[in-house]
Amino acid sequence: MNVDSARIERSPFSQATVSSPKPVVTDYEARKKVLQKGFSPEAVPPNLDAIVIGSGLGGLSVAVVLAKAGKWVLVLEQHSKAGGCCHTFQEKGFEFDTGLHYVGQMHKTGMTRVIMDQLTDGQLDWVKLEDPYDFITLGDKEYQMVSGKKAFVEQLERQFPEEKEAIKEYMRLSKLVVRHTPLVAILKMIPFWLSTFLIRRGIVHWISPVFRLLHTSHSKITEQLTTNQDLRAVFGYLFYGVTPKNSSFYVNALMIHHYKRGAWYPRGGASEIPFHMIPIIERSGGALLTRARVSQILVSETGAAIGVSVQKGPNSAVKIYAPVVISDAGIFNTFEKMVPPHIRSKPEIQTILNLVQHSMGCFLVFVGLRGTKEELGLKSSSYWIYKHNNLDSMMAKYAALPREEVINNLDMMFVTFPSAKDPTYQQRHPGHSCMTIFTMARYDWFEGWSGGRARNRGADYDAFKMEIAHQLLEVVLAKFPQLRDKVDYMEAASPLSHQYYLATPLGDTFGTDPDLRRFDPLVMATIRAKTPIPNLYLTGQDVFSFGVIGAVHGGLICASAVLGRILYLDLALLKKKLKTEGHKKET
Template identity: 25%
Template structure:
């Protein structure tokens, strides 16, 4: 063959190969363009994973898209220098065994759970008890003695007992129906109906609870603020009011006058029931995330990491949400719904301009980008030579919601030594929902000036955390192997939290929490931007609500029957 012929043959082969490559690329693009799921979840926080795993359990084809390289959102865990750190939750309860806790009910529904260890309470440091006291869970005798010592003796204890008597019928009403039996449509007759008093013992049914004449007079309080309940019960003792402000703030980022009463009624039932214990997942919060991911995948769902959503797609003709477009251009269609686990501000920003305008016109709360955020956090993650003892510290009652006033300190390696190398301990300390974003605003990442300012600000803002730890480990600074300071900018960058916020400042005093459904047909929300609000049980509950919004009551009823037969549904 001549040289010219060889060149022609080579050119022809190259052209054929190029054509084949183009054809393959076109086929791949077509396949990607045709990619369809029943449900697409934006974000893999506990709410998104709960919604995704439960939807998959119901038989839906589910895809969870996560921008980060680690699943879990604010509950993810990470490793540095041989230590495993929790990024968020440090207080867990109602999770070690079947219970009415929404997270536990999701785990039981999908048949997965981490291993749990339990402990009896935590230490606190307050103005009345600078040497600290033990906040016992589930031991009312010990707790009454503590209240009498720190408060006004029998007056404090008497008001506590009067409050428990006042809320007892409210607790029965709140606990009468399993969270996983709830739904927001007429199908609730099928799923929650058996709990309306038709059970063998009507005293455990909702009708039995509501038949209590005290409920009729007090039921309205459940949708109001916790402070309104305290006032109605005649709780005026300063120590008790401070204690409840602490619990409410730890739960929701707001004090008693902004925290929904139903959540606090539930929390007290969980913390102070006879024999109640606190829980901690072996492996840290990441083990809870892994259990939810296992549940998602076991039932056919998919999780894609490093898959940021660029836009939530809305059909211009009928205004229905049809799917998402990922960064890079891939389109994923959702036949039934898109469930956004992103905070309200990010969800609103992901909508096309026309849809945003329509949402603004309706004033739809779940997508209202004008919703005020709560302040942010400062986290201090330490790996130290082990000598730590305590789990909680609080510096001042009076300034509970002020910047740098309340410090939470946990030492999870006391419960799970695998979180740290031998002879070492993990400490997670944080200032919760009190850190102003403005202190950090305007720092440009990556510059030398940024690093200098960050180091100086971090040292100043982390000082109260070190002070809290030094109460029980005076030489902690000399013991440090690993030190990591997380700021509002850390929350903003890695967790995609608007201004690094803990969550939306939706006060029970002046607003109703929005539900899962939005003004955009086919777009649902879950997480802390909708009902029931901020906190681990709450966001899991929001995931349940979102999953049930795309699932028929018949399938839900079948799941309840299955869980009841396995002995994992409470109340049964």
């Protein structure tokens, strides 16, 4: 299936496939049949049109779209469970998420909702979280974020009454970013020579100011808007491992806008997302197989991708062929580990690798609590806790710490209660609740134990990891003292955990580092779904942007490249149709 033969005349999207969500499937064996279908050569479908490496949302999204276009797609997942950061795990009667905490813009007929309904046939029931959906602690002060286009701004103005002009201007720039984001995506879809011509001649800046905002520091813009350090921090409170002074204003403004209408969570937990995407792939003749580690991308004598080699034991491999290979394994895994050395050394591949670097890893603490949401006084809200309001200095200091100083300098964290967000949690885990604490972490703090095996890296590793976990927990318990005697279970995940379970090279939580350089227009145009290797495509976070929805858009951009069709036009038409129908029903 080359691009020309893959072109389709009709949109793969249709509201006819979307139906009301069915009750959450709680039977473990039924879920296992979907999410944990192990690899065997016999399970590989014949006459494949495409192979997708990795079942994160980038891989699943492109696979579903291709399946809806009538293609036979095989998704190969190295872990025992499908879903990437959307997989969940259970321990001691508790269930924990591993990556998805909440999603914005899930209101009816919103573009993100339309996309997710199409990718799941409408089977995800999105639960809106209570207001305030986010609490932001800056030292001894606390700020709140509430949902609603007007209410969001009004709440900010109530908290910063002297900063109405700054807030107004930030919202204006945020709206501009959202409206012009399709132009950024187009840079990755039009011919590369045209993108580079428009960028190098400065024409893109005449087309839209969004291209200037792409590679302008968030701190630089906010410092021009206000001298209020608390407000600057609130504008950039959603941390992702990059200081505000080295992050793109475009990205931060996009995230703030993403949650302006509020935050949502899938009923039944994060694993509901892959659980409802995989059957769509299977209905079209495809499959998703787990425990299938791709060791190499196979190439022809002419240098085109023709399939993959799946490791089947220490000395054997299974070769699977398809006319299109799509990697959701990330730029570094794909180009540094999977393609043959003679391909890897090509200047065009090295150029891409030299444009980006690994993102910072993260550290997660999973806490099991005895009691229900009501008994423990838990909210579905999330909490961002900072020791003070200068995020630039705080994050820069933290990122430069030697390992021995980490434990005494845990100055920022994110706290969420998945069990309080999911109305079905008590049905599935009665009398139990859970909490997740998240902060950033450098890989080299843990690298000395990388040679060990998961769950068996040694007592010193466990001691270091759990000491960090306990320090983070103490900060949280000071905020929620009613939980102090309710902790029944605690485990922690370091960048080594992510390296093992998600096959990220250095525990890179957000793929390539989402710093200013990453969002330079020329870099954005260069890193695209279509790679310099014929028939090999990239999907996921590295294609467009990081995070859950960033990965989904990476999948849509990739599917557009493979199918030779700008799928966003199809989605825009569908969204307009749904909105019109909604207005007719109201009248």
